[in-house]
Amino acid sequence: MEPHPPSPELLHGTLDALILKTLLAGRRHGYGIARAIEQATDAVVEVEEGSLYPALYRMERKGWVEAEWGTSELGRRAKFYRLTARGKRQLAAQTAEWARFASAVSRVLLTT
Amino acid sequence: MTFFNRVGWRPRVADEVDEELDFHIEMRARDLIASGLDPAAARREATRRFGDLRRMRGTLRELGHGRDLHMQRTQYLGELRQDILFTVRQLLKNPGFAAVAVLTLALGIGGTTAIFSAVYAVVLQPLPLREPSRLLLVGEIYDGQPQVMSVGNYVDTDAGVTGFESGLTALNYANYNLSDGATPERVVGARVTANYFDVMGVRPMLGRTFTADEDRPGNDRVVVLSHRLWTRRFGAGADAVGRGVRMNGATYSVVGVMPASFDLTTDSEELWTPIAFTPEQRAMHDEHYLTVNGRLKPGRTIRQVQAELDAVAARLRHDFPNDNPTLSFGVVPFAERFVGDYKTRLLVLLAAVALVLLIACANVANLLLARGAARAREIAVRGALGAGRWRIARQLLTESAVLAVVAAAFGVALAQWSIGAVVAWSPPDIPRLEQARIDPLAVGFAVVVALVSSALFGAAPALRVSRPDVHSGLRDGGRGSTGNIRDRMRATLIAAEVALSVLLLFGAGLLIRSAITLQRTDPGFNPRGVLSARLTLPTTTYTEPTRIVDTLNRIADAAAALPGADSAAITSYAALGSGGGTNGVLPEGKQGPHNLINSTLRVTTPGFFETMGVPIVKGRNFNDEDRAGGRLVTIVSQRLAELAFPGQDPIGKRINCCVPGPDAFKIIVGVAGNIRSRGPAVDPRPEFYLPLAQAPGVVWNWFRTVYVIARTPGDPSAVFKPLNAAVARVDPDLPLFDVRTMEQRLSGSLATARFNTLLLTILGSMGLVLAASGIYGVIAYFVSQRTQEIGVRMALGATRGAVVRLVLVQAMRPVIAGTAIGLASAVAASRVLAGQLFGVSRADPLTIAAVLATLVGVALVASAVPARRAAGVDPARALQAE
Numbered sequence: 001m002e003p004h005p006p007s008p009e010l011l012h013g014t015l016d017a018l019i020l021k022t023l024l025a026g027r028r029h030g031y032g033i034a035r036a037i038e039q040a041t042d043a044v045v046e047v048e049e050g051s052l053y054p055a056l057y058r059m060e061r062k063g064w065v066e067a068e069w070g071t072s073e074l075g076r077r078a079k080f081y082r083l084t085a086r087g088k089r090q091l092a093a094q095t096a097e098w099a100r101f102a103s104a105v106s107r108v109l110l111t112t
Numbered sequence: 113m114t115f116f117n118r119v120g121w122r123p124r125v126a127d128e129v130d131e132e133l134d135f136h137i138e139m140r141a142r143d144l145i146a147s148g149l150d151p152a153a154a155r156r157e158a159t160r161r162f163g164d165l166r167r168m169r170g171t172l173r174e175l176g177h178g179r180d181l182h183m184q185r186t187q188y189l190g191e192l193r194q195d196i197l198f199t200v201r202q203l204l205k206n207p208g209f210a211a212v213a214v215l216t217l218a219l220g221i222g223g224t225t226a227i228f229s230a231v232y233a234v235v236l237q238p239l240p241l242r243e244p245s246r247l248l249l250v251g252e253i254y255d256g257q258p259q260v261m262s263v264g265n266y267v268d269t270d271a272g273v274t275g276f277e278s279g280l281t282a283l284n285y286a287n288y289n290l291s292d293g294a295t296p297e298r299v300v301g302a303r304v305t306a307n308y309f310d311v312m313g314v315r316p317m318l319g320r321t322f323t324a325d326e327d328r329p330g331n332d333r334v335v336v337l338s339h340r341l342w343t344r345r346f347g348a349g350a351d352a353v354g355r356g357v358r359m360n361g362a363t364y365s366v367v368g369v370m371p372a373s374f375d376l377t378t379d380s381e382e383l384w385t386p387i388a389f390t391p392e393q394r395a396m397h398d399e400h401y402l403t404v405n406g407r408l409k410p411g412r413t414i415r416q417v418q419a420e421l422d423a424v425a426a427r428l429r430h431d432f433p434n435d436n437p438t439l440s441f442g443v444v445p446f447a448e449r450f451v452g453d454y455k456t457r458l459l460v461l462l463a464a465v466a467l468v469l470l471i472a473c474a475n476v477a478n479l480l481l482a483r484g485a486a487r488a489r490e491i492a493v494r495g496a497l498g499a500g501r502w503r504i505a506r507q508l509l510t511e512s513a514v515l516a517v518v519a520a521a522f523g524v525a526l527a528q529w530s531i532g533a534v535v536a537w538s539p540p541d542i543p544r545l546e547q548a549r550i551d552p553l554a555v556g557f558a559v560v561v562a563l564v565s566s567a568l569f570g571a572a573p574a575l576r577v578s579r580p581d582v583h584s585g586l587r588d589g590g591r592g593s594t595g596n597i598r599d600r601m602r603a604t605l606i607a608a609e610v611a612l613s614v615l616l617l618f619g620a621g622l623l624i625r626s627a628i629t630l631q632r633t634d635p636g637f638n639p640r641g642v643l644s645a646r647l648t649l650p651t652t653t654y655t656e657p658t659r660i661v662d663t664l665n666r667i668a669d670a671a672a673a674l675p676g677a678d679s680a681a682i683t684s685y686a687a688l689g690s691g692g693g694t695n696g697v698l699p700e701g702k703q704g705p706h707n708l709i710n711s712t713l714r715v716t717t718p719g720f721f722e723t724m725g726v727p728i729v730k731g732r733n734f735n736d737e738d739r740a741g742g743r744l745v746t747i748v749s750q751r752l753a754e755l756a757f758p759g760q761d762p763i764g765k766r767i768n769c770c771v772p773g774p775d776a777f778k779i780i781v782g783v784a785g786n787i788r789s790r791g792p793a794v795d796p797r798p799e800f801y802l803p804l805a806q807a808p809g810v811v812w813n814w815f816r817t818v819y820v821i822a823r824t825p826g827d828p829s830a831v832f833k834p835l836n837a838a839v840a841r842v843d844p845d846l847p848l849f850d851v852r853t854m855e856q857r858l859s860g861s862l863a864t865a866r867f868n869t870l871l872l873t874i875l876g877s878m879g880l881v882l883a884a885s886g887i888y889g890v891i892a893y894f895v896s897q898r899t900q901e902i903g904v905r906m907a908l909g910a911t912r913g914a915v916v917r918l919v920l921v922q923a924m925r926p927v928i929a930g931t932a933i934g935l936a937s938a939v940a941a942s943r944v945l946a947g948q949l950f951g952v953s954r955a956d957p958l959t960i961a962a963v964l965a966t967l968v969g970v971a972l973v974a975s976a977v978p979a980r981r982a983a984g985v986d987p988a989r990a991l992q993a994e
Contacts, residue, residue: 030132031139049136049162057175061182072135079132 015055016064017098018045020083020091023065027082029072030056056081064090125176129169133162191503195510202511209483210515213476216882217519217566220472221558222526223875227465228554229531231458233547235451240373242313246408247446250280250421252400258442261404262435263389264397265428269404269441272424275417276406281311283403284387287648287817288359289847290345298648298849299341300379303387309336309370311407318342319353319368322386326367332388335364339372341382359385361652361845376450377544397428397435399814405446414443437708457868460944464619464875467612469558471879473565474609475886476515480566481602482893512566520559524550538867602890607930609886610971613879614934614963615941620876621959622942622949623869629951630862636787636796637687638725639854641678643828644686646850647839648817657809661740663842664804664818668717670838671822676831680822681719682804684815685712687789688857689850693814697800699756700766700777709755711748711798712789713770715807715818721784723823724854731763731782738781738803745803746778751786752798767800771808778802791861793950820848828853868948880970888974891923895978903987912983919982923975924968931967935960 022028022036033056034047059065064087072078083091137158144154162168203210238244251258252265261269261282270280283304290297306327309316316336326334335357337346346352346366356363364385408417421441428436448455491504531548538545647667654660664682671680685693696708714720718734721727729750738745746767753762762783768776786796802811820839824831836848852860859866895902902915942954952959 029135031136034136035143050168053132053136053168053172054175057172057179061175061179063186072139076135076138077131078135079128 014098015047015051016059017091017094018047019052019055019059020064020087020094023081023083023087024091027068027070027080029078029080033081059087063087125173125180129172129176133165133169133172137162191506192510195507196514198507199511199514203514206483209479212885213479213515214519214522216472216475217516217562218522218526219878219882220469221520221523221555221562222530223465223878224469224558225523225527225550225554226530226534227458227462228557229527229548229551230534230545231462232551232554233544233549235455235458237544237547239376239447239450244313244447245445246277246410247312248406248408248414248417248443249446249449250404250406250441250443253440253442258444260400261402262397262400263393263402264395264432265400265436265439266402266404267389267394268428269421269424272427273406273417273420275409275412275420276311277409278307278310278407280404280406281305281308282387283308283405284401285381285403286385288383289361289648289650289845291358291361296847297345298847299382301383301385302381304384305387308384311405312374313407314370314374316368317371318350319366321368327386327388329388329390332386333362333364334367334386335359336368336370336384337366338370338375338380338382340375342369360650397432401814406443418443456944456947457864460619460948461868461871461875463944464616464872467616468875468878468882469561471609471612471882471886473562474605474612475882475889476562476566477568478602478605478886478889480512481605482889509567513563515566516559516563519562520555523558524555527555534871537870603926606887606890607926607933609883610927610930610967611934611937613876613883614931614967615938616872616876616879617963617966618935618938618959619942619945620869620872621963622945622952622954622956623865623872625952625956625959626948626950627862627866627869630792630865633788633792633951635687635792635858636726636785637854639858641824641826641828642723642725642821642854643824643831643835644689644819644821644852644854644857645832645835645848646689646817646819647846647848649812650845651816653845654812654816657807657812660812661804661807665717666842667820667839668719670842671820671835672719674822674831674834674838676824676826676834677822678825679719679722680820681717681723683714683716683720683819683821684811685714685789686724686819686821686854686857687787688791688854688861689819689852695769697752697756697798698768700768709752709798711752711800713811714799714801715804715811716801717804720801720821723821724787725823726787727785728782729785731780733782734801734803738806740805742806744775744778744806745781747782747784747801748780749784749786749796749799751796752800753780753783755798769800770802771810775808792858793865821854865948865950880966883967884970884974887923887927887971888977891919891975892978892981894922895919895982898982899985902982902985903989906985907987915983915985916979919979920972920975923979924971927968927971931964935963938963
């Protein structure tokens with residue numbers, strides 16, 4: 001049987017963590033977030049626009065990120081997202097959770 | 113911090129979504145072009161990556177709206193929390209202010225709630241009957257009011273009037289000796305016509321009510337139980353229906369039980385039996401004792417049934433000219449008669465307590481005004497730091513709300529306590545008062561009044577400070593700019609408080625004067641050391657008049673022979689209690705119904721006058737020669753003597769009463785002092801006395817209950833046990849009831865008036881104390897604000913006296929104005945008290961003078977303290993300050 005190619009789809013809940021992590025370095029607009037994730041994962045993870053923006057709006061509501069309007073690097077007005085204190089705590093929690101999950105899965109898959 | 117973040121441009125959600133997505137697509141396209149795609153393909157690809165772009169827009173708009181709503185709410189709650197925390201901190205910093213404001217408001221809220229709850233329970237709460245507004249009491253007009261009816265008149269009226277649903281119903285209260293099973297018990301019940309329950313609009317909870325068949329003589333040994341009696345004596349068992357009960361020596365079978373809601377008061381009747389008129393009774397148009405009610409047919413008016421009643425009355429006057437010479441009928445709503453004159457009294461109390469609430473609000477307004485001035489600088493600073501007016505206003509409103517809510521909590525606790533106190537201390541006969549509960553509507557109303565007034569006076573002036581310009585507020589420490597307006601407002605509040613207090617004190621003063629006059633009024637008898645009790649002669653065992661008279665004489669003798677008794681008597685009626693009927697008395701030589709003098713009759717043994725301490729002012733007392741079959745004699749009261757034989761010696765004259773024929777004439781052998789039989793507040797009515805030995809047999813149809821009275825040198829209640837034993841030796845089946853000393857009956861008759869006086873006095877004092885503290889607060893504030901000015905004046909040579917005068921004049925101006933307004937309105941408003949006043953005019957000058965002196969005196973004292981402080985100002989230090 002031919003092995004399936006690695007799924008580009010993100011595991012549930014991981015997108016939030018990736019977005020938050022991207023914002024840790026400073027404020028970014030939506031497209032900037034998508035690009036940053038693609039670059040950081042060598043395009044292994046492709047962020048779908050269809051999931052990115054709903055995720056951002058939801059996180060805004062939860063108070064993990066704050067939005068503000070500013071000028072983009074090319075001089076256009078753009079909506080920037082910034083990590084809040086609560087977002088930082090959320091990122092820490094999700095990172096820890098991911099580490100626990102990944103090591104558990106690794107133990108199963110990588111043990112000979 | 114959110115506060116400052118919001119100061120930025122923020123697009124509508126739809127624009128936000130569009131702009132954000134457009135930006136994204138453009139950026140993506142630009143990158144794709146850079147990697148080699150042609151512009152059109154790049155744009156297509158960038159758009160494609162969103163999938164269905166229109167759906168995405170929709171989803172995001174929805175999410176955006178939800179997000180904004182959520183954030184607004186969060187921000188609002190966050191600010192509210194801030195405001196509340198800030199307020200609590202502020203109040204804790206000023207515990208004196210907080211305590212005074214909260215307690216003042218709590219007093220107002222609690223008082224209003226408690227009294228309103230009482231008014232609601234007694235007056236406003238609808239009766240638990242079907243459509244109680246259609247229920248009317250119908251009666252023969254006597255003393256200007258519809259009263260009881262005779263059986264004949266009832267029967268003919270019921271047949272002659274069409275305006276009532278299920279006809280008219282008649283009721284006659286009766287006493288029942290329950291003697292089955294456990295301890296014998298005497299209960300108050302009522303004999304009613306079969307349609308009684310239909311007319312009242314209640315259905316039995318168990319079983320049924322009476323059939324028309326059972327409402328006939330010989331068929332009538334059935335009984336309907338009240339819920340109370342069923343619970344107390346039958347253990348609330350469903351098997352009570354069908355059981356037999358021994359009552360008044362006969363066996364009745366229980367056919368039904370009424371629901372608990374039909375126990376209208378705690379002392380209403382406890383059982384009902386059919387009234388079962390005999391044909392003789394139905395033909396009897398004299399002897400008036402039936403309480404008659406009717407339920408208006410839907411669509412019929414009182415005016416219509418009154419017209420029908422008038423027609424029947426005219427016919428009865430014509431058909432029975434001897435029994436009904438002046439007959440007319442009247443109706444009054446059942447609820448009105450049920451509540452009685454407590455309505456006016458309670459509404460007066462409610463008005464009084466509302467005045468106290470207003471005074472409390474004025475006081476808190478004054479406190480807030482003073483505080484608003486002191487905080488002008490703080491508010492100006494906050495304004496300068498960028499807080500919007502709305503935000504500042506919200507902060508101040510929060511403060512008012514916190515005060516009002518905390519005060520409401522205390523107020524409800526206070527109301528709970530005072531309802532208990534009111535119920536416990538009130539006279540026992542106020543219907544339904546014991547059902548008083550804290551009424552949420554009243555609490556809400558009082559809180560809203562407190563809230564609005566504190567918001568009005570707390571926030572409005574402070575906002576004035578914040579608006580015009582921040583700079584002046586900062587510059588002069590928030591003292592100058594609006595000081596005059598606030599001073600005027602404060603003076604107006606003081607004048608209003610004083611006026612309201614005058615209103616309260618004047619009302620209380622009039623009631624106190626009435627109470628004192630009542631207390632001093634001679635009731636016409638000496639209540640000290642007199643014990644009274646009642647007993648009922650059962651119709652089953654006491655049928656023969658001679659047996660009745662013989663038994664009663666033996667009881668009177670036995671009572672008089674008791675070691676603890678100086679004298680004793682049997683009388684059909686003593687005073688100040690239930691019982692006692694009236695008869696038309698015709699002086700000899702006069703004719704016609706218009707010469708009848710309606711007089712209270714007492715059938716007594718000779719010991720009555722000595723025992724009650726009623727003097728025989730002329731002629732003689734009854735004695736042993738006034739025997740049955742002898743010359744018929746009577747004693748009349750002074751009042752009756754004056755009315756019957758004005759300017760003549762009544763002794764030896766004859767009066768005609770009570771029975772037709774030759775026995776109608778009685779010769780007057782004595783004149784007795786007047787008795788205020790219906791209480792000290794009611795003028796003596798004409799009265800006359802017949803010796804028990806000569807009582808016409810018919811009187812035993814009029815009353816079966818008599819009083820045993822005994823005078824003792826010591827404590828009258830000590831005689832009860834031996835008296836009870838003595839009566840039991842004569843007939844063990846005659847239990848004594850309603851045992852009370854005459855002093856108890858006298859104070860009981862004054863209890864309602866005294867209770868009202870007490871409450872109004874308490875409310876008046878509360879108003880006075882609040883007004884005094886208000887005056888003190890304002891003057892103290894005035895002095896503290898003018899310290900500098902006073903210093904300057906003193907430096908320029910003003911004497912201490914002049915400074916004191918300055919302060920006092922400032923203080924007394926609104927007090928005098930308020931007193932004048934208050935007195936004018938008090939004299940006008942005292943009309944509502946007219947029914948409660950006794951021996952004092954509505955514009956009693958003594959009360960006016962007393963109120964004036966009290967208020968001005970209290971105001972002087974309240975302002976003297978700050979005035980002295982002002983006079984003690986050290987000019988040098990005052991000028992250095994700031």
